[in-house]
């Protein structure tokens with residue numbers, strides 16, 4: 001794909017590599033900005049007996065994801081490209097739908113959040129693999145995020161797991177299906 005080349009980039013990379021890496025990172029910037037907003041939406045909309053545990057579990061995830069967003073945007077700038085951080089640019093570029101659940105039980109939201117994390121982590125791993133061939137530093141940044149994103153995903157899944165190790169959301173492919181499956185298992 002033809003892109004405007006940066007006037008400068010990180011030493012030892014070509015302008016073409018800088019542009020390619022910035023494009024990879026821009027996709028992750030949108031995805032993690034979306035994730036931080038979605039996590040806050042869940043923080044505000046969970047109800048039920050486990051409200052305070054889930055409400056409070058979410059905020060450290062928001063803080064960590066916002067820090068990832070900042071690091072990604074600053075890496076894009078370091079590569080010589082302008083990061084796009086506005087809501088309009090995010091909505092225009094994204095390939096996924098808005099989070100689909102409003103006020104609902106903690107279990108339903110955790111079921112849906114399992115799906116959200118599957119999508120974000122799958123794409124983050126693809127981005128890390130794509131960056132690996134071009135730049136170890138960008139690859140390392142994305143791998144560092146995956147350590148935390150996968151840990152947070154486990155925190156969510158531990159709520160959906162039986163003593164036998166099965167997930168109530170197994171087989172679901174949409175947020176709504178996962179939320180319904182998690183609620184059924186909790187009933």
Ligand SMILES: [Fe+2]
Pocket residue numbers: 043
């Ligand atoms: Fe709050």
